[in-house]
Amino acid sequence: MLGFNKTDLVAGIGVLALGAFVLFVAKDYGYGTARRMGGGFFPINLGVLIMLMGVAIILIDGRRPGGAISLPRMALRPLAAIGVGMVAFSLLVESAGLAPAMAAVVFLSAFAERNVKLVRAALTAIGMATVSVLIFDVGLDLQVEAFAW
Amino acid sequence: MVNFAEFGSNIAIGASVAFSLEGLLYCFLGVFLGTFIGVLPGVGAFAAISVLLPLTFSLDPTTAIIMLAGIYYGSVYGGSTASILLNLPGTASTAVTCLDGYPMSRQGRAGVALFITTIASFIGSVVGLAVLAGFAPILSNFATDFASPEYFMLMVMGLIAAAILSSGSPWRAVVAVSFGLIMGIVGVDISTGDYRFTFGILELFEGLPLVAMALGLFGLPEIINNVNKERPKFNPKDITFGSMFPTRGEWKRTGKAMARGTGVGSFFGALPGTGGVLASFMSYALEKRIHRDPSIFGKGAIEGISGPETANNSAIMTAFIPTLTLGIPGDALMALMLGVFLIHGVTPGPEFIVQKPEMFWGLVVSFLIGNVILLGLNVPLIGLWVRILAIPYSILFPSVVGFICIGVYAFNFATLDIFVAMVGGLLGYLMLLYRFDVAPMILGLILGPLMESNLKRSLLISRGDFSVFIDRPISGAISYVCFALLAYMVFREIRGWRKRRAEQRVARRSEGT
Numbered sequence: 001m002l003g004f005n006k007t008d009l010v011a012g013i014g015v016l017a018l019g020a021f022v023l024f025v026a027k028d029y030g031y032g033t034a035r036r037m038g039g040g041f042f043p044i045n046l047g048v049l050i051m052l053m054g055v056a057i058i059l060i061d062g063r064r065p066g067g068a069i070s071l072p073r074m075a076l077r078p079l080a081a082i083g084v085g086m087v088a089f090s091l092l093v094e095s096a097g098l099a100p101a102m103a104a105v106v107f108l109s110a111f112a113e114r115n116v117k118l119v120r121a122a123l124t125a126i127g128m129a130t131v132s133v134l135i136f137d138v139g140l141d142l143q144v145e146a147f148a149w
Numbered sequence: 150m151v152n153f154a155e156f157g158s159n160i161a162i163g164a165s166v167a168f169s170l171e172g173l174l175y176c177f178l179g180v181f182l183g184t185f186i187g188v189l190p191g192v193g194a195f196a197a198i199s200v201l202l203p204l205t206f207s208l209d210p211t212t213a214i215i216m217l218a219g220i221y222y223g224s225v226y227g228g229s230t231a232s233i234l235l236n237l238p239g240t241a242s243t244a245v246t247c248l249d250g251y252p253m254s255r256q257g258r259a260g261v262a263l264f265i266t267t268i269a270s271f272i273g274s275v276v277g278l279a280v281l282a283g284f285a286p287i288l289s290n291f292a293t294d295f296a297s298p299e300y301f302m303l304m305v306m307g308l309i310a311a312a313i314l315s316s317g318s319p320w321r322a323v324v325a326v327s328f329g330l331i332m333g334i335v336g337v338d339i340s341t342g343d344y345r346f347t348f349g350i351l352e353l354f355e356g357l358p359l360v361a362m363a364l365g366l367f368g369l370p371e372i373i374n375n376v377n378k379e380r381p382k383f384n385p386k387d388i389t390f391g392s393m394f395p396t397r398g399e400w401k402r403t404g405k406a407m408a409r410g411t412g413v414g415s416f417f418g419a420l421p422g423t424g425g426v427l428a429s430f431m432s433y434a435l436e437k438r439i440h441r442d443p444s445i446f447g448k449g450a451i452e453g454i455s456g457p458e459t460a461n462n463s464a465i466m467t468a469f470i471p472t473l474t475l476g477i478p479g480d481a482l483m484a485l486m487l488g489v490f491l492i493h494g495v496t497p498g499p500e501f502i503v504q505k506p507e508m509f510w511g512l513v514v515s516f517l518i519g520n521v522i523l524l525g526l527n528v529p530l531i532g533l534w535v536r537i538l539a540i541p542y543s544i545l546f547p548s549v550v551g552f553i554c555i556g557v558y559a560f561n562f563a564t565l566d567i568f569v570a571m572v573g574g575l576l577g578y579l580m581l582l583y584r585f586d587v588a589p590m591i592l593g594l595i596l597g598p599l600m601e602s603n604l605k606r607s608l609l610i611s612r613g614d615f616s617v618f619i620d621r622p623i624s625g626a627i628s629y630v631c632f633a634l635l636a637y638m639v640f641r642e643i644r645g646w647r648k649r650r651a652e653q654r655v656a657r658r659s660e661g662t
Binding site: 007010011014015018022025026029030033034035036037038039042043046047049050053054056057060061064065072074075077078079082083085086087089090091093094098101102105106107109110112113114116117120121124125128132136 | 320584
C-alpha cells in the first residue's frame with residue numbers, strides 16, 4: 001500500500017494516536033519549568049517522544065525492504081473465550097465464592113480451543129476449583145470463601 | 150580488598166539465619182514449588198512468584214525473601230525443562246534454551262539436555278553468588294556517594310539497554326519504554342498531590358497494580374497466540390536415568406561454554422535494567438560466534454544450552470546486586486522482590502548491608518543452600534517434571550488462566566485488578582502481533598515514578614540546569630555510556646538498512662539475468 005509495510009503503518013498510526021492521547025490528558029497537569037517541574041512535565045515530554053517515534057515507525061520501519069506487508073491475523077476466539085472467562089471470575093469471586101469463580105474461568109477459557117472437548121473442559125474446571133480451594137482457602141487461609149451464598 | 154576474617158564472620162552470621170529450621174524449610178518449599186510452577190509452560194517465574202506471594206505475608210522478611218528467591222531460581226530451572234521438552238519456554242530467560250534444547254530432545258537426547266541444564270544452573274548460580282557476596286559490599290560503599298542525578302542516569306541507562314536488546318526496531322522499543330513510564334506514573338503525584346491518568350477510577354489512585362499488569366502482559370498473550378497452533382508431543386518414558394549422561398567430548402565443550410557463561414551472566418545481571426534474558430541471549434550469541442563450526446547451532450549443539458543456562462543463573466544472582474545495594478531493580482522480577490522488602494518495612498539501598506548484615510548474608514547463604522537443594526532435587530525428580538509436561542495443553546492452559554486470575558486477585562482483593570490483567574493481556578497480544586517487545590515496557594512501568602522523582606530532585610537542586618547530569622563525575626560517566634549505547638543503536642540500524650539494500654540489489658540483479 002503506497003510502498004509502505006502495512007504492519008508498520010498501522011503500528012505507527014496507533015502509536016501516533018497513543019502519543020496524542022497522552023498529550024491530550026497531560027496538558028491539563030501543568031508543564032511548569034525545568035527548575036520546578038509541573039505534573040505534566042514528564043508525561044508531556046514522553047508524549048512528544050512517543051509521537052516522534054510513531055513518525056519514525058511509519059517512515060523508517062514502514063519503508064524497510066523485506067518488512068511485513070500484510071496485517072497480522074488476530075486470534076479472536078481465544079481473546080473472546082479468555083476475556084469472558086476472566087470477567088466471569090471477577091464477577092463471581094466475591095458474590096459466589098472462589099470455587100464457582102474458578103470453575104467458570106477455567107471452563108470458559110477452554111473454549112479458546114477450536115475443537116474444545118466439553119467433558120474435558122468441565123472436568124478440568126471442577127478439578128481446578130477443588131485444587132484452588134484446597135491451596136488458597138484451606139492451605140493458605142487466604143480471605144476468600146469457597147462458596148459465598 | 151577482601152578481608153577474610155570479616156568475610157568469615159559474615160558468612161557465620163548468614164549461616165545462622167539460613168540454617169535455621171525456618172530458613173531451611175521455606176527454602177526447600179520455595180525451590181520445590183517454584184520448579185513445579187516453572188515447569189508449566191507459559192507460566193514463568195513472575196507468575197510463580199505472584200501466585201505464591203500470599204504465602205509469604207505471615208513470614209518475617211528474611212524468610213520471605215528466602216522462599217521467594219527459591220521460587221525464583223526454581224521456576225527458572227523449571228522453565229528450562231519446558232523449553233527443552235516442549236519448545237515452550239516457561240520463562241523469558243529460558244527462551245534461548247529452546248533453540249538447541251528442543252532439537253536435542255527430538256534427537257532422543259532430552260535426558261542429556263536436562264542433566265546439563267541442571268549442572269549449568271548450579272555452577273552459574275554459585276559463581277554469580279560469589280560475585281554477589283564479594284561485590285555487593287564494595288558497591289554499597291561506593292554508592293553512598295550516589296544522589297538523584299546518578300540514580301536518574303542509571304535508570305536511563307537501564308532503559309536504553311533494555312531498548313537495545315529488544316527484538317523490534319529501536320523506535321518501537323522507545324515507545325514501549327515511554328508508555329511504560331507513563332503507566333508507571335498513573336496515580337497520585339507525590340509532590341503536587343494531583344491525580345494523573347486515573348480518569349476518576351478510585352482503585353487507580355495508588356497506581357496501576359504491577360502484578361496484574363505484568364501477569365496479563367506476560368502470561369496471557371502467549372496462550373492466546375499458541376492455543377490453536379500445532380503442539381509438539383513427547384513420550385515421558387523416553388527419558389531414562391541412564392540416558393542423561395553426556396559423552397566425554399561433550400563434557401569438555403560444555404565446560405568451557407559454562408565458564409564463559411558465568412562471566413557473561415555475572416556482568417549483565419549486575420547492570421540495572423538487564424537480567425537473565427539479556428545474559429542468556431548474549432551467551433548464545435557469543436558461543437555461536439566463537440565456535441569453530443557455527444552451523445551446529447539450532448540443531449542440538451550442547452554449547453547452545455550450557456552457556457546460556459549458566460549465564461542465566463549467574464545473572465539471577467548478580468541481579469540482586471543493584472536491587473539490594475542501590476534499590477534499583479534489574480527487571481520486573483527484581484521489582485517484585487524489592488516490593489516484598491518494602492512491604493516488610495525494609496528499604497534496600499547503600500545502607501542495607503551495613504544496617505542489616507544478618508539479612509544480607511542470611512540471603513547469600515540461603516541462595517547457596519537453595520541451589521544445592523535444586524541440584525539434589527532435580528536429578529531424581531526429572532521424571533516427575535517430565536510427567537507434568539505430558540499433561541495435555543487443553544487441560545493446562547485454562548488452568549493457567551485460572552491461576553493468573555487468582556494470583557492477580559489475591560494480591561489486593563480488588564476485582565478491578567482482573568480487568569487490568571485483561572487489558573494487559575490484550576495490550577501484550579497486540580504488541581506481540583505488531584512486533585513490539587514487552588520487557589522494556591515493564592521496566593518503564595516499574596521505574597516510572599522513581600525516574601520522575603529523581604529527575605525532579607536533580608533539577609530542583611541544580612535550579613533547572615540540565616548540565617548537572619554531565620558535570621557530576623559519576624553521573625557524567627554514566628551519561629557517556631548512554632550516548633555510546635544510543636550511538637550504537639543508531640549505527641546498528643543504519644548498518645542493517647544498508648545490508649538489506651545490498652541484498653535487494655543482488656536479488657534484483659540475479660532476477661534480471
